[in-house]
Each structure stands twice: as C-alpha cells, then as structure tokens.
C-alpha cells in the first residue's frame with residue numbers, strides 16, 4: 001500500500017459536465033484492509049457522483065463509527081465530512097439537513113452502526129423522510145472491533161472466529177420499507193455495474209433513499225462457512241430488477257407500458273430505467289417488496305436491485321413547510337424580531 | 351379568636367387537584383396583586399402526575415420585596431382539595447384564614463380554634479349556576495378568586511381588566527368569567543367581614559417589572575438569539591422551553607409572503623438524537639439548541655464530548671430537577687453542576703451560563719448563541735425547575751437593536767480565496783479559537799473531515815502524542831479566552847469588614863436579599879457574590895480569599911460548585927463552608943440565616959476553646 005497518491009494527471013483523462021475528472025471525486029488514501037468491500041463502495045460513490053457531475057463541495061458526507069463509517073474520508077475530498085459517534089449519524093444528518101436543505105447528503109454506516117446501537121436513529125431518520133442517501137456497508141460483523149457478529153448476521157452464520165449467529169437477523173431493507181423509506185435497494189460491493197446506477201438514482205431521488213450494500217469483511221467474515229463471503233454472495237445473488245440510470249440531459253425514450261421494463265422519472269428530471277427480471281416484480285408495491293425479500297431469503301438466496309420506489313413522495317422540508325432559503329443563511333434581520341416587539345411581549349407579562 | 355394581621359406581607363397557599371384548571375385562576379390572582387403595584391412571587395408545588403393528585407400554588411406578597419419561598423405557615427389557605435383538607439387546615443398559621451368549599455360539612459375533628467374558617471358553598475353555587483360539568487369545575491376556581499378579591503381587598507377593576515386581557519380574541523369568554531368572579535366577590539362581601547385583617551393595599555413598588563417564568567424567558571432568548579434549528583425530547587421541567595419557543599416562532603418566524611417557516615423544530619426519538627440534531631445544525635452553521643433535564647443530560651454526554659472535541663457550536667438548556675435517576679421529577683435542585691461542567695469522558699469541559707432571574711434567562715440564552723459561535727463549543731444554560739416553571743418578578747426584557755450577532759470565525763468563499771494554508775484547527779490568532787468553514791462553501795478550499803478521533807491542525811487523524819497534546823492545550827487556551835466573554839460574577843459589598851462572604855448562584859438568588867437583611871438585623875453583615883458562569887472568573891477566588899468565613903450556598907447534597915471551585919481554582923476546601931439545601935423545594939432565607947448563624951456560633955466556640 002502506498003501512502004502518497006501520485007499527483008500526475010493524464011492529459012486525456014475524461015472530464016464530466018463540470019470539467020472535473022474522476023480524480024476530483026477521490027478522497028484520502030484508504031486505511032481499510034486490502035480487499036475490504038467498503039473500498040469498492042467508496043469508488044462506486046465517487047464514480048456515481050462524477051457521472052452525475054455533482055459539484056463535490058455541495059455534498060455533505062456523514063457517518064457513524066466503524067470501518068464502514070471511515071469510508072467517507074476516502075471519497076470526495078472537497079466535500080465536508082462528519083464522522084460522528086457510533087450509531088448516531090442519522091440525527092446529525094437531520095440537523096445538518098435542517099440547517100441547509102440545499103446540499104446533497106450522503107450517509108455511510110455499518111450494520112453494527114445501523115442495526116444495533118443506531119437502530120432507533122435509523123428507524124426515525126427513515127420516518128422523518130429526510131432527503132438523503134443512506135448507505136449501509138453490510139458485512140454481518142463488526143469490523144472495527146474485530147469480528148463480533150452483527151445483528152444483520154443471518155441465523156446460523158459462522159464468523160471466522162467460529163461464532164455462530166443464534167438469533168433472527170434484522171433485514172435492513174425490510175426495516176426501511178416498514179419505516180417508510182421511499183427508495184429501497186440492495187446491492188453488492190463487488191458489482192459496480194449494479195451499484196453505481198443505484199447510487200445515482202438514489203441521490204436523484206427526493207426523500208429518503210436507502211441502499212443496503214453487502215460488503216464482505218475480508219478479514220473477519222470471508223470464510224467459506226460464512227454466507228457473507230464473496231463467494232457465497234456471488235453464488236446466491238438474484239436481481240429483482242436491473243436498474244439503469246439516465247441523466248437529466250439525455251433524451252429519454254419512454255418505455256412505459258412495456259412489460260419487461262419501466263422508466264421512473266426522478267425529481268430532478270432524470271430517469272431510472274428498470275428492466276424486470278422477475279415477472280412478478282413491481283417497484284411500487286411496498287408489501288410485495290418485503291414479501292419478496294423474505295421469500296428469497298428462505299430459499300437461501302439474496303435479492304438485490306431496486307426493491308421499492310415512490311418517486312412522488314415529499315421530504316421533511318416540504319411536509320414541514322420550511323423556508324426555501326436554507327435556515328443557516330437567514331440573516332439576523334429576518335430572525336430577530338427587534339426591541340419594539342419585545343416590549344409588546346413584556347406587556348403580556350404584566 | 352386570634353386574628354392575624356398584616357398588610358402586604360403574607361403568603362396565600364392554594365390547595366388544588368391536578369388537572370382541574372386551577373392554574374390559570376391562581377395565576378390571575380398573582381397577576382392582580384402585581385397590578386396593584388405589589389411585589390409578588392408564585393410557586394407551583396406539583397406532583398409528577400397528570401390528573402387527580404394534590405397540587406399547591408403558593409403566592410407570596412411582600413411589600414419589602416422579599417420574594418423567595420418563605421418558611422413557616424401561610425396566613426391564608428384556599429382549600430379546594432378534599433383529599434388534603436386535613437393537612438391544609440393543619441398548615442394554616444395560627445390566627446390565619448382558611449377559605450374552603452362548605453358544600454360538604456367539615457367534620458368537627460378537623461376544626462382548629464386558632465384558625466378562622468371561611469366556608470363558602472362553592473360546589474353548590476356552581477351546581478346552581480352551571481349545567482355543564484366542565485364549567486362547574488372550571489368556574490369553581492374563578493369563584494374563589496372573586497371571593498379572595500373581597501377578602502383580601504383586591505381591586506375588582508384590576509381583575510376585570512385581567513380577564514379581558516387573558517381572553518383577548520376569545521371575547522365570548524370574558525362575560526362568563528367576570529360573572530363568576532362577581533359571584534364569589536358578592537358572596538364573600540355578604541357573608542364575611544371584608545377585607546380581612548390580612549389584606550393588600552395598593553402601592554407603587556413594581557415599576558417596569560414583569561411576572562414571568564424562566565422557561566418562557568429562555569425560549570424568547572432563543573428567538574432573539576437567532577435559533578433556527580431545534581432538536582428536543584420532552585422532559586419535565588424543560589418541555590415548556592420548547593413549547594414556548596414553538597409558539598413564539600409561530601407568531602414571529604413565519605414568512606408572511608410565503609407562509610414558510612424560518613425554523614425547524616424536530617421532536618426527536620430521544621435525547622441522543624435531540625442533541626445530535628443540534629450538533630448537525632451547528633456544524634452546518636445554523637444557530638441551534640436543545641433543552642432537557644437530568645436523565646436527558648446523561649444521555650447527551652457522549653455527544654457533548656464530540657462537540658467539545660470537534661468544536662461544534664450548540665446551545666443546551668438544562669432545566670435541572672431533583673436526581674439522581676428519575677429522582678423527584680417535579681422538584682427543584684442544582685445537582686447537575688458537576689455533570690455538566692465536566693460532561694463526557696476524557697478531559698472535557700463545558701461552558702456554563704447560570705442565570706438568576708427571568709431577565710438573565712432571556713439574556714444568557716440569547717448570549718449563548720453568540721458564545722457558541724464565538725467559542726465553537728457547546729454552551730449550557732443552567733436553570734432549574736424553580737427558575738424555569740415558577741413565576742418570578744423580573745426586570746423587563748430588553749434587546750439592543752444595535753447588537754449584531756457574533757458569528758465567530760467562519761470563513762466564507764471569498765475569504766477562503768485569500769487563505770493560503772487553511773487548517774481547521776490552526777490557532778492563527780493564538781486565542782485557541784480556530785477558523786471554521788461550513789459545508790458547501792467553496793469548490794476546492796476549506797473542506798475538512800470533522801471527527802471525534804484525535805486530529806492534527808489540518809483535521810487529519812493522528813495518534814501522535816505531541817499532536818494530541820498540542821490540540822488539548824489549545825482547547826484549554828480557548829477556555830481561558832472564553833473568560834473574557836462570559837458574564838462576570840455579581841458582587842455586593844455591604845460590609846466594610848470582610849468577615850462573612852456568601853457565594854451562591856442561580857435561583858437561590860431570589861432568597862438572598864431577605865437572608866442578607868435578616869442576618870444584618872441579627873448583627874451579621876455579609877457580602878455576597880453570585881456566580882454567573884463557568885469557567886470561573888478570578889474574582890471569585892479573590893472574594894473567597896478576602897473573606898474570613900465563606901459560605902457556598904447550593905441546592906444539592908454534595909456541594910457541587912464548592913467542589914468545582916476547589917478543583918478549578920485550587921482553593922483550600924477548609925476556607926469554604928458548604929450550605930446545602932436539597933429537599934426539592936426552593937431554598938428559603940430562613941434556612942440560610944439559621945445555617946449561617948449555627949456555623950458562626952460553632953466558629954466562635956471553636957475560637958474560644
């Protein structure tokens with residue numbers, strides 16, 4: 001592992017609409033274990049943001065604590081990041097979003113972070129309909145504290161140390177669906193072709209978007225007996241729908257009505273194009289999505305792809321009728337009612 | 351029969367049942383006294399219960415302007431709760447008066463000859479007048495206020511004006527309320543010799559003052575301080591801070607053109623999230639706060655450590671109640687002082703503001719936002735249940751329209767252009783306060799990664815010992831800088847000889863003028879110092895050193911601020927005597943005087959032996 005990133009830039013490096021190269025979407029050098037699934041997520045996020053031509057500094061990246069939560073440090077160097085406390089990124093993201101509704105919020109968490117210590121905060125940020133993309137790098141174990149089983153570990157799963165998961169797992173996609181998320185997907189860190197379009201669509205989605213990303217921990221949970229190992233996941237993955245993301249500016253040929261594909265218009269005008277693999281699949285049916293996930297699991301399979309989307313949903317600020325001007329940029333003149341008003345308030349106490 | 355006599359110096363205690371609507375009638379009574387130009391204070395003594403349990407409301411009227419809770423029996427008791435009537439009768443001062451509902455005959459065994467019983471068939475009157483059960487209940491309260499007006503010599507016109515003011519906008523309610531007042535007033539005038547020997551006479555002693563609770567004052571301070579983002583979770587006695595803030599925002603913070611809110615109040619899932627929300631908002635440059643009490647403080651400490659270490663501005667209002675654990679949730683104490691001063695694990699420290707009056711609640715709350723931004727750290731406003739939920743006479747609130755919010759060291763995009771070497775934790779000015787940038791400011795400059803793990807001057811993770819120490823020393827330096835911005839102690843030198851010094855803080859202040867005066871009557875001249883903030887000013891240690899006998903008066907068991915003074919100022923513990931009151935009710939002047947006298951007597955004895 002080298003500690004200095006070369007500054008050299010290839011003259012023909014591709015640039016996006018903002019004139020930025022992929023380089024501009026990179027972060028600090030990763031300190032995760034070589035081969036950690038989280039690093040693939042990092043690069044998928046960077047790629048998605050680059051391809052969407054997002055100005056990196058208009059993104060705020062927040063995380064909890066864990067190997068996964070370190071990841072935001074490794075993408076988007078020109079974005080502000082906040083590595084908060086264990087399990088409580090959702091509340092901090094909520095406050096940041098309250099203060100400035102104009103930024104793009106990327107939340108990064110682990111399965112320990114979100115399904116254990118932070119499960120309450122996770123539930124509530126979903127139901128608050130915060131406009132953000134919430135990603136969980138799900139490895140079934142606690143990486144940073146060296147391999148204890150996480151609450152997402154399926155019953156019977158055996159970690160490298162031989163510990164067997166005895167209890168029912170928490171499926172974060174099912175939870176997110178139940179809590180009211182308006183965009184729910186699952187993917188695999190090893191499958192960029194699926195992950196990148198999902199991230200792009202999730203960022204373009206207004207409201208709460210959740211992606212559970214299976215991201216094997218090569219150090220503590222990549223043993224053959226683990227159903228979170230690379231090989232196991234590769235062998236057992238089934239896709240609900242192949243998502244493709246069509247940016248705003250590209251001309252759209254609407255394929256609505258065709259039986260095997262659907263175009264979903266996202267709030268910024270871009271299109272999420274879904275090709276159906278499963279005839280039964282309907283991305284607008286919350287209950288069906290939950291059932292399908294459970295059904296696959298009972299068959300030992302992992303369902304990935306976009307599971308649910310409600311492109312019309314309102315986000316917190318619309319429900320709350322918050323000012324269009326971000327609250328952090330309101331001036332004293334607007335906020336402070338002045339002494340004459342205070343004197344009338346004094347009167348009410350006499 | 352003895353008749354107690356007093357004009358303008360007495361206590362009226364109302365015994366009610368929770369949830370019967372007595373609070374507004376009792377408040378009206380207190381306000382009427384104030385409108386007659388007389389100093390008054392009003393304290394709720396209520397259970398941790400919503401309905402049906404006994405609750406008391408104590409109004410002290412004092413021409414001498416002594417407004418702390420008073421020890422001893424009340425001169426007048428209004429007994430409206432059958433459940434507690436025996437105790438309420440017992441509580442009346444000999445020669446005092448008991449107004450009670452005589453619709454049911456009082457058992458003879460409860461009668462006391464040294465108490466003047468004023469029976470009024472309030473329930474019967476209501477039954478005859480009102481058919482609706484809710485009205486029967488509500489108007490009972492208004493009727494006894496009407497009767498008290500006659501008995502205590504209140505100006506009926508003042509009451510009528512109060513009713514009109516109270517129901518402005520709901521005019522339909524004015525007439526029936528005045529009618530109920532008249533029912534009581536006329537009954538009392540007819541049946542009793544009015545006014546009683548205990549009564550009020552109009553004076554002109556109020557000046558500009560107002561009667562208000564501390565929580566409302568804190569809420570207004572937040573409005574004036576420019577708070578826009580609130581995360582909170584309900585807990586007595588802090589809840590009304592947020593509720594009042596919300597109601598003022600509804601009036602003052604909705605854009606008239608668009609109808610949009612210039613604020614966001616998020617009722618969080620718990621206190622962890624409540625302060626997390628404040629933290630996120632502060633990180634993003636909004637003025638943010640949360641309010642809580644005891645158990646909430648415990649939950650918030652992890653985040654307080656992060657805010658301290660990562661240097662995030664936020665305001666926390668702690669309305670203290672009696673602990674540990676759930677303790678006595680509706681009783682008052684000052685027992686979170688140590689927890690808050692040293693909140694969170696590791697070497698961490700928090701800045702405390704400690705107001706003593708509603709006016710200071712207003713000012714310190716507004717100031718807290720400037721301080722949080724200036725110092726980039728949490729500011730905790732420490733009040734308590736007595737300050738927060740009871741009504742205190744206070745100087746009116748004032749806002750200096752010339753005052754500009756101190757937004758602290760935040761670099762905008764243009765400034766960042768000029769900066770060659772931005773380091774989030776670089777102490778450019780040597781005052782321990784570094785420059786920060788807000789998310790979204792500049793395409794290529796000023797972004798950094800905020801973290802609770804140790805970091806160097808460029809916000810990069812480090813475990814190098816010298817970097818850690820460098821950072822921690824700077825944080826310490828920042829606390830020294832903070833001193834110049836914090837409210838100075840309020841020192842009163844009454845005595846030339848510096849024998850006795852009384853040090854106190856927060857809501858204890860209400861009892862102090864009376865304590866000092868009583869002591870002086872007994873030949874003890876005392877100087878006082880009121881602490882208004884932490885970290886402590888050097889003036890406090892000077893005051894302690896200059897006095898022969900120093901009492902630190904607190905409402906907690908452990909003498910928390912005394913400990914804090916020993917710890918922070920390296921004062922010899924033997925030079926300070928802990929004067930502690932912590933039964934959950936507000937401290938009284940009598941308690942202070944007795945404790946001081948007892949200690950002085952002991953001291954003289956020791957000196958003699």
Ligand SMILES: Cc1ncc(C[n+]2csc(CCOP(=O)(O)OP(=O)(O)O)c2C)c(N)n1
Pocket residue numbers: 065066067068069086109110111112113114137139141142143144145150217
């Ligand atoms: C309050 C608290 N408790 C415990 C810890 C210790 N801790 C750090 S990371 C972690 C688990 C991380 O697991 P996960 O979220 O699954 O992320 P991963 O490291 O597997 O990516 C724990 C328990 C902590 N930092 N804070």
Ligand code: SF4
Pocket residue numbers: 031032033035036037038067068139143144216217218219220
């Ligand atoms: S311990 Fe596991 S999760 Fe953590 S960096 Fe290593 S491989 Fe990744």
